[in-house]
Amino acid sequence: ELDDFQPRAWFVENVEVYTGRDLPWGTFTAQSFDPRRTAFVSQTDIGSNRSFTLGSVTDIQYSLHELTVKTKSTAEGYLVISEVFYPLRWKAKIDGKEVKYFETNGVIRGLIVPPGNHEVKFIYDRSSFRKGITISTVAFLLCIGIIAFGWVKSPAL
Incomplete structure (x- = not known):
């Protein structure tokens, strides 16, 4: 001990x-x-x-x-x-x-x-961690939106 x-x-x-x-x-x-x-x-x-x-x-x-x-x-x-x-x-x-x-x-x-x-x-x-998660989520959704918008707008080949 x-x-x-x-x-x-x-x-x-x-x-x-x-x-x-x-x-x-x-x-x-x-x-x-x-x-x-x-x-x-x-x-x-x-x-x-x-x-x-x-x-x-x-x-x-x-x-x-x-x-x-x-x-x-x-x-x-x-x-x-x-x-x-x-x-x-x-x-x-x-x-x-x-x-x-x-x-x-x-x-x-x-x-x-x-x-x-x-x-x-x-x-x-943990506030900065939460802010980071929020920013990352918004950026991810924005990227998905841009990709989806580009896919819908692109002419069919």
């Missing part, structure tokens, strides 16, 4: 920033690095090193297109979600209000959660 596993979502007390796109792998892979206490975020996302209050995750629920995390904290906290960072499709909301989330530790998600009890949701946005 694995006793020292990371949960799916947790709060960290330190956020260290790095510049550019290069995660500080030397620090990140050092024996002294503790991902339960520290997260790395790009400087362009969060500004400068910050300390946060450790909150608690009270419930996690998963479905195919949604991840819901209920949190509790006495002050502003930084919540890390062990899910791949993919901002093009996943949208983050805290209590129904859309918020920005950040690439954390080079590959996963993190966001700042205000003090109190909150419901953090990550929702998969």
Whole structure:
């Protein structure tokens, strides 16, 4: 049994920033690095090193297109979600209000959660997929119409 596993979502007390796109792998892979206490975020996302209050995750629920995390904290906290960072499709909301989330530790998600009890949701946005299906269907029907119109109009040989 694995006793020292990371949960799916947790709060960290330190956020260290790095510049550019290069995660500080030397620090990140050092024996002294503790991902339960520290997260790395790009400087362009969060500004400068910050300390946060450790909150608690009270419930996690998963479905195919949604991840819901209920949190509790006495002050502003930084919540890390062990899910791949993919901002093009996943949208983050805290209590129904859309918020920005950040690439954390080079590959996963993190966001700042205000003090109190909150419901953090990550929702998969399929709207562009639906638009693509609609455009493809219209284009297909238009092509069929052009072919049918050309076939009806063409003179018999």
